[in-house]
């Protein structure tokens with residue numbers, strides 16, 4: 001479902017004499033349907049860079065990144081937007097708050113954009129918001145003024161609303177209390193059970209051990225640097 005072949009990434013620092021930093025090289029990774037792979041490795045090894053390349057935020061220098069058959073390295077922006085809408089979800093710790101949109105609509109939106117009828121989308125949004133312990137009195141308000149933890153849970157509800165065939169998870173359980181962490185872990189387990197291919201960064205070791213099938217240490221793709 002998610003396949004990376006011989007992917008490499010360099011950054012050119014235009015404000016520092018065009019210095020070129022090689023971050024990743026020779027990345028090969030295949031994540032099957034129903035499988036969850038954890039990216040590990042020391043800080044700076046390139047975990048976030050790899051996730052951003054899979055999501056199409058960073059373009060790889062070379063190689064191919066296929067998600068459901070489309071190569072994101074070669075894809076046109078329009079195609080990347082379509083993949084993100086239909087195929088590839090991304091759950092981070094932080095909500096990008098859209099002003100004035102009620103929480104219920106924020107969560108239902110990923111379903112609306114793939115054509116799910118309003119009542120069905122809202123029913124799923126309600127179920128997720130209650131599962132994640134967001135009080136019902138908040139559902140009609142914009143999450144702009146919500147606490148950090150509430151925004152994080154709204155973001156998770158939104159991220160799991162549509163049954164994406166592939167998902168990227170960036171520390172989805174970070175800073176959650178035990179009860180909500182448990183809800184998120186079961187959402188990940190449900191996504192796997194319905195066949196989602198998942199790549200994630202989990203600093204929470206117990207969470208990683210529970211939901212991930214294997215770990216890939218990205219430092220093995222770090223180019224040897226001249227001392």
Ligand SMILES: Nc1ncnc2c1ncn2[C@@H]1O[C@H](COP(=O)(O)OP(=O)(O)OP(=O)(O)O)[C@@H](O)[C@H]1O
Pocket residue numbers: 011021023041042043044045046047048049050
């Ligand atoms: N936009 C960028 N421009 C230049 N260098 C970058 C950029 N993004 C990342 N890097 C560099 O790439 C390397 C890998 O960074 P990355 O954030 O992917 O590591 P990480 O493994 O996710 O680290 P952490 O666990 O600390 O989040 C670092 O040396 C970083 O400085």
